[in-house]
Amino acid sequence: QMPRGNLETVHHRALVLAQLRKWLDSLKFREAFECMRKLRINLNLICDHNPKVFLDNIETFITQLNSINDVNLFLTELKEEDTTSTMYPHPESSPIQPQPASGQKKVDVVCDALRGAMESMDPNKFCLSILTAHVKKTVPELEIALQKVHELRENPSEAPGAVSAEEALKYLLFLVNVNDLYEHSLGTYDFDLVLMVAEKSQKDPKEYLPFLNMLKSLEPNYQRYTIDKHLKRYKKALHHLSKCGEQHFPEALQLVKEQKLYSEALRMFSANSSHYKALSCAYAEHLVQQQQAEQAGLLLWRCGEPVSALQAFASSTSWRNAICVAQQIPLPPDQLALLARDLAEKLIEQRRYSEAALLLDQYAKDCEEAILALITGAVWEEALRLIYMHNRQDITETNLKPALLEAVSTQTVFLETQVVTFVRHRTRLAVVREQKEKARLDMLDEDGPDCPDAELYSEASSVMTNSKYSQSNSRISSRSSKNRRKAERKKLSLKEGSPMEDRALMYALGEISTTVDKMREDVHSLLKALVLFEFDKQAEKLQLAYEDALQMMAAAVPEVWPEGLQNNQAPLTGPNSTANSIMASFQQQQKPVVSQQDAEVLTPPKMRNGVKWKLTILK
Template sequence: MSWSPDEELVILTTGQETIIMMTKDFEPITEVGIHQDDFGEGKFITVGWGKKETQFHGSEGKQAAQKKIQEVQPAVAWDDRRPRVTWRGDGQLFAVSAICPQTGAMKIRVWNREGVLQATSEPINGLEQALCWKPSGSLIASTQHHPNKHSVVFMEKNGLLHGDFTLPFSKDQAKVKELLWNSDSTVLAVWLEDMSMMNSRCACCASSAVQLWTVGNYHWYLKQSLDFGRDPQKAPVCVCWDPERPLQLHAVSRSWTSITYDWGWMTERSPGLDATDNANVAVIDGEKILVTSFRQCVVPPPMSSFELQLTSPVNQVTFLCRPQGTNQVAAFTANGQISIYSQGRLTKLAECFVLPSKMSGIYLIMAAVEVDGVVVSVVHCSQTGTVALQLEDGQIRKLVWDHPEPSVEDWRDSSGCRINFPVPCVQTALCSISGEECLLGLTDRSHLYAGDTELASNVCSFAVCNDFLLITTHSHTCRCLHLGTLTVKGLQASLASDGSQNDETLRRVERGSRIVTVVPQDTRVILQMPRGNLETVHHRALVLAQLRTWLDSLRFRDAFECMRKLRINLNLIYDHSPKVFLEKIQTFITQLNSINHINLVLTELKEEDTTSSMYPHPESSSIQQQPSSGQKKVDVVCDALRNAMESMDPNKFSLSILTAHVKKTVPELEIALQKVHELRAPGAVSAEEALKYLLFLVNVNDLYEHSLGTYDFDLVLMVAEKSQKDPKEYLPFLNMLKSLEPNYQRYTIDKHLKRYKKALLHLSKCGQSEHFGEALQLVKEQKLYSEALKLYATDSVHYKALSCAYAEHLVEQQQAEQAGLLLWRCGEPVCALQAFAGSSSWRNAICVAQQIPLPPDQLALLARDLAEKLTEQRRYADAALLLD
């Protein structure tokens, strides 16, 4: 008899080989025979693509077409010949296994909810009585007896085989009584009974066991083995999973004792915090422990770095919580033994105690402490030596084991209040939050607690490493929080927030990711995806914390390599501590010791302060301000690096020196080109190589123009040859320039480059009479009056002409008074008088008029005109003074 998952239907199998379907009120719905000649509604359809004899058979050859169908072997002798019924999780289909009357072999048939046959299994030799449909609906589990092995097989709903795994015992050693899937389809329980005593007088003393199997990456792992021994009173008569708690198993023994087992998913990782810890992770797989050292390599399961073979199935594994010894692993096996394994050579002992031979190799229990309650987990902190116990009801106890008399006391906070978990936790870890030691716990319902305070309610997994708390959440994120800078309330707030754009604590991950381990003193976090594969991520918070540590300790090369590999902006090397960087700049150059690496740092420079924008410091960190010298950051770094490299080895760092010139906010291309010109000396770095590199940094046309500005035609030709210019374009122009007088040549080049001030300077040296008209035209076009007046003597004709031109410009700019002063100074009083009169500068106008001198009548007329203008401008006092 079997009830449907929704408890609306019940299926009965009768002694007449029939199936009766009833309602929950036991009203019959239908009755059909178990054994049907038809395959069912899901019968396979052939499209008639030729006969088997004419088809291609691959490596088997033509003989495969003549192979005869093997006869199906009858069921094993110990089979009880009773039908089994199992339902799919959604209650739409059920399967029935029964012995076929014709062949004596086991057959499985699948029926729908209306009692209509859907499919019949293919003939399978050695198929046994155990039957259980995976609640998720994908597979039906059963067992198969092979000539040389015993295995659990899986079938699809159409009756075809779909995978299997081998049970860890030899032929005829044990029989499988039942298979039981848990409610979320993650664990398969195999209920076994020893067959070695079945034919003896002590058949009633046959031992029983329950094995728990899980699957990952298409590999089946034996995770737990419950051995009930040979005592018939302890043997289970009923085993079943809890329908609501997926990892809770119930068993009832012959002595009417009910036992409930509670399990939780845990990742057993080595607890070390320094570089000596190999970041080991141990996985239980029956009698083997699969150990992977993630510091050396990332090995995807079911593979591992190495395996430890034991003589009995392993039920528990853990690592030693002692500094410099965290790579040692201990295993607790089903037969009650504890085995300890360590890597490397045996430790030399200062003292040696001789034990009797019968006690050699046995670890002695030095002390026992009685605890009031059932301890479900123990966690040990290797830094502080604290040992925390969790009882089955969530209470927390502290084991005081370093005293002469070990004892257990309540866990209390800094204020003396008792702290307990609200509910039992399946994973616990000790950490320090703002200097106070705290016990973290994760429940099977994804609630994360710090003592009795709930931090978050959507946590998949968590790990504590080097003062960082890392968690993955059901919202597909990985958070990394620094425990030294946050309080418990701060942790709550951080985990409740969605994070800002540049929040280094937040990283998106794949749905269902779980933390496997964190490599100590490193930036790697190993995540496992739901399908079983591993991924290595470098969490930004761990990366930045490690970089800050390296930069504080002046390990520039380690920081640079990490930043280059993980694509961290290289400006952080300077922005983290500008003063220290400038003081230790030669150390930086010596450690990098690579022109390419220094060039990479230079080319990534920008004015942005990355410590306040891209990578803000944690709240408790002291932010070092950049020096306020008035210079721009890029110029400061470029000059500092260039000066240091020139003092160390200018030839070796020639390319980096060029980069420092070019990268400045105002690129010093002429200086860079001049340095390329200087490199042409024998024994120096190749100028061709330097120029080729410079062309990589700067646009070739810009470089050609700036090479002209050096007035070195050899350098210009060198640059032009490297460009894509046609020689017909630049050779006539260069030949024309070579034919000119040197100063006029430079004037022509500067005017071509629009460097008009330099052009005017060189033109003034060409001969003041010959080219003055051209100079005056340049001054008027580019308004270089002030610069031009500095180049000519004040008593020269050219100075007067420039002054008159400047005065005209000032009058156009509504600055007539300034124009009048300029004309007065250069000896043009009449023009100055007009300018003063136009600007109502009456004092200057009267002075100039008297200097000319004007006749009295014209002077009086001038005064009246000026007074009228002043009156119009409401400057009455000046007008009255003028007329007085």
């Protein structure tokens, strides 16, 4: 942007900037400021040039400017933008200034620093600049500014040249929208201030006076509440309303519900009050709607609402808490048994058989159902424990042994299918890799290494930079993350010929290995139970099948996840290669390689070889 006018005023910007930098480096702020104003150079450069030096010499800056108008000009031009990287970049030769890494914003830092300096230098003299510094912050501090105006009115400064409240307010109105200022003046709860602002505004006294008079008539806390609510400052409103006593509690409860200020509200009322209880119940109701019934139960239980708590715990299958509350109520034995059965049923649906068995055994007093739940869940040792505890060896013959035989055949068949799928994927992977490598080399042969299409066929090209395959180890996993992972898996299609088929196959092979590896504990406990009941042959067959599967998958690792897959293409060198062709071939390999999200597909699954599952007595 050049100033219009005579040619004399045209300056070469690079020269000007060089001169400005020199001035700023030697702390000649006045010269720099004058020049920048004249040539319309953004004033932000003064602090952006070297923020640390500027902040360390902020008093020098103010002293040199020695003009409230100039300080205000500087303040009003402040922007978050760093002009040394956008408008006035350093020439390349100069060292890059390290940016201050604090989380604070530049504008706020500069405003606060200037204001602090001016307040310690001469708060009266710099009054308007101080107000500007408040108003220019990222979140304007209008209340504080107004408060200062109000103080000026209460205690006018006697100093020569001091600013009057009137002047200060006028200046503020020049900086800020009058309605904003009115609202914020209300927020100080200072009616003098409100009136002062209102009078300066275009507002009709017929409108605001009745409202102010109504407010004035209210009890102080309720007055503040009303103002806060008017200004939509609901937390403050609640705080003031909570001090208004018994008769206003329903209003408070209403506010809490409307604005969902439950946890804030609980902190405002004492834990043993009836209000606290009412708030807890309201919160609990809200939490149940938010699928947080267990936390609702905790609130209800501790505030002395065991019946509602029981309902909340039961609905979230928080069975231990449910049973505790039920015994505290206390529920009659037959109802307790019913509750236990209900909870057990839910737990069985969630495959939590051991917990279900505990409920059935200890609270529903139905050891048979308990044992059957354990047998269904393949929790063999625990099933046997209950059988002996309740002297029900008959169940061993009728249920346990048949279930063991069924389990061993299920596990064997499952292993077989896993192994078959693994072998099929592995074979297909070899084919796909060969095809891709061939296609890639053909491409390079035809078009030379600069051909961008070649990359399409490279091994590494199937890296998807925007996806994750997070294999969470936990079984507790939120639904949303499950859905997300499902969606991501879809991108990796196993369909023959799909562009990322090789990745999909590697992912599938990793999944199978992990699934089979996870069976260690189950296979171990099944083998022990089989041996105990002399099903040695079945146990031997399973042990052999499982060992074979594990060994086969471990042996496939070097082939499926070769070391250095991430760099598996030999650099293209030879008599005809040039520096450029070599560079190109490296870049093709490197570009798609780096994504860390792929690391999981490229890394072989971890086998938990530390988990010993084999029985010595089976050969």
